Amino acid sequence: MREISLRTRALGGLALAVTSALVLASCASGSTDGGSSDSAYKAADCAADSTSDNTFKVGTLLPITGNLAFLGPPEIAGVGLAVADINAAGGVNGTDACLYSTDSGDSSDMSVSTASAEDLIKQKVSVVLGAASSSVSLNVVDSFTEAGIVEISADTSAALSGYSPFYFRTAPPDTVQGSALGQLITGDGNSKIAFLVFNDSYGTGLRDSTEASIVEAGGSVVYGAKGAGQEFPPAQTTFSSEVTAALATQPDALVVIAFDETKAIIPELVAQGWDMANTYFTDGNTGSFEKDFEAGTLEGAQGTIPGAAPSDELKALLGKYWSDVQGEELTDFSYAAEFYDATVLAALAATKGGATTPAAIQENLAAVSGANGGEKCTTYADCVALIKDGKDIQYQGPSSVGPFNAKNDPSSAFIGIYKYNDVNVPVWASAVEGKS
Incomplete structure (x- = not known):
């Protein structure tokens, strides 16, 4: 590993x-x-x-x-x-x-x-x-x-x-983002975590890495865990039953790993009384929702995106x-x-x-x-000049990101942490550097 x-x-x-x-x-x-x-x-x-x-x-x-x-x-x-x-x-x-x-x-x-x-x-x-x-x-x-x-x-x-x-x-691979996200969630004082995740290689892979980080920090996954069979299919449009089941476990925090499906998940969470400030997103859905929802809907929610x-x-x-x-x-x-x-x-x-x-x-x-x-x-221009002089470059x-490693992944990369403001726009807060 x-x-x-x-x-x-x-x-x-x-x-x-x-x-x-x-x-x-x-x-x-x-x-x-x-x-x-x-x-x-x-x-x-x-x-x-x-x-x-x-x-x-x-x-x-x-x-x-x-x-x-x-x-x-x-x-x-x-x-x-x-x-x-x-x-x-x-x-x-x-x-x-x-x-x-x-x-x-x-x-x-x-x-x-x-x-x-x-x-x-x-x-x-x-x-x-x-x-x-x-x-x-x-x-x-x-x-x-x-x-x-x-x-x-x-x-x-x-x-x-x-x-x-x-x-x-x-x-970077999801092992880096998942570790950073798990540490962010547990570092915020959350111990019982629910996942709403779609059944896609990106979704389940990132869920698995995040769950491992949460468990390592002493937390637990109470809904949507690996092997529980509670993922939803990509492109699903209604989420009443999934949100009801997830909130029934009384989680401290909820992680949404999806793409455009997120626009249907958020209104259902709000309708069922979930505090959106206790919600975490990932790079597949940490984007602006300024034009999608009433101002303040996502205020305080957080998300991660690889990159400085x-x-x-x-x-x-x-x-x-x-x-x-x-x-x-x-x-x-x-x-x-x-x-x-x-x-x-x-x-x-x-x-x-x-x-x-x-x-x-x-x-x-x-x-x-x-x-x-x-x-x-x-x-590019400076690097080309060095190459033409016969020099090795970085x-x-x-x-x-750092140089490619033996698996053709970046040897190091930053994971940006974003927090939603009062108009539902994610604002960069800090970054975590991961090495693999």
């Missing part, structure tokens, strides 16, 4: 060592003006004849539809911003990077991700970034492995640790990218940093390997993350 070490660390003033030159909307894709405030980002769409043999061709498998669609904008923005920065710094091995996007859907309809994976393989991409769901990645990872294409995700299921030499991730708190600078750059390219406001930043770093790491691996092929990326990805040590660098991006 993985040994996990945790320590609390304030990250409120974390500086982002990322520079971003802007792609001119008035010029061809890939040209820049050196970061003028008057410039605008532009989509870097792939040419019809592009392949991994002649282009750093980034494929995305991220949620455009389904119950994880709220995570799509920040994750897609993270990839797009990275591609813009890569091209502003001269591209990869002398050519501009391009972006080919597909929809991952969610675990309620695997046909979406299956079709997208087939498309990405047919497109001969250099790397696949995604998915946002562990179940979706488990559905497609074998296909990518068979095709010899690297997949880099922000999934968290422990089942994916060391799953394939072609599977990497920039978010995104800096104001990163948020501004992501927001500008999304506004320029999509014409919309970006309001959620979950996993944007993780996908930014995944994109940069893949480009650096291609640079080190001297080719934009999946094989070159797979062979060099761990090395540019710092698995073998090396000189630390924080931007890229350190805004997600603050």
Whole structure:
């Protein structure tokens, strides 16, 4: 069993060592003006004849539809911003990077991700970034492995640790988040815990890790425990019986591990008189509910999201990218940093390997993350300069994850702890660093 070490660390003033030159909307894709405030980002769409043999061709498998669609904008923005920065710094091995996007859907309809994976393989991409769901990645990872294409995700299921030499991730496994969440819950003085969890590899895996941490701290799980058979199916829409059964055990705290189902669970908890301040969420549902519920509904509730708190600078750059390219406001930043770093790491691996092929990326990805040590660098341009000087590097991006370990997981990562304010928006409070 993985040994996990945790320590609390304030990250409120974390500086982002990322520079971003802007792609001119008035010029061809890939040209820049050196970061003028008057410039605008532009989509870097792939040419019809592009392949991994002649282009750093980034494929995305991220949620455009389904119950994880709220995570799509920040994750897609993270990839797009990275591609813009890569091209502003001269591209990869002398050519501009391009972006080919597909929809991952969610675990309620695997046909979406299956079709997208087939498309990405047919497109001969250099790397696949995604998915946002562990179940979706488990559905497609074998296909990518068979095709010899690297997949880099922000999934968290422990089942994916060391799953394939072609599977990497920039978010920690649920063993790290579960340990942090369990310590948070028991540290708040709760001893009897109920879980409302959906029957999904992400849900049950995170529940198991959190339960283990709770029990280790002397607490107990009174509803929804591992082996109790009290999970609900994904995409369920009514929760009267589950909430009634959970509250009948008189828990001190309640943990909701679900995706969009959460929007139906919350009103039922409120209707049955539960104090929402004693509720805990996870990365799959710790998002803004400002437009969904009456102000104050979730005040005091808490949630965890892997990753350091995104800096104001990163948020501004992501927001500008999304506004320029999509014409919309970006309001959620979950996993944007993780996908930014995944994109940069893949480009650096291609640079080190001297080719934009999946094989070159797979062979060099761990090395540019710092698995073998090396000189630390924080931007794509600076890291490329060191590689060209023949030096080993350790890229350190805004997600603050450590080098890949032997299982292609981050060797260290932060778990952010968020608390809901009086308008149902989660506000970053602190972070716990986990090592695996």
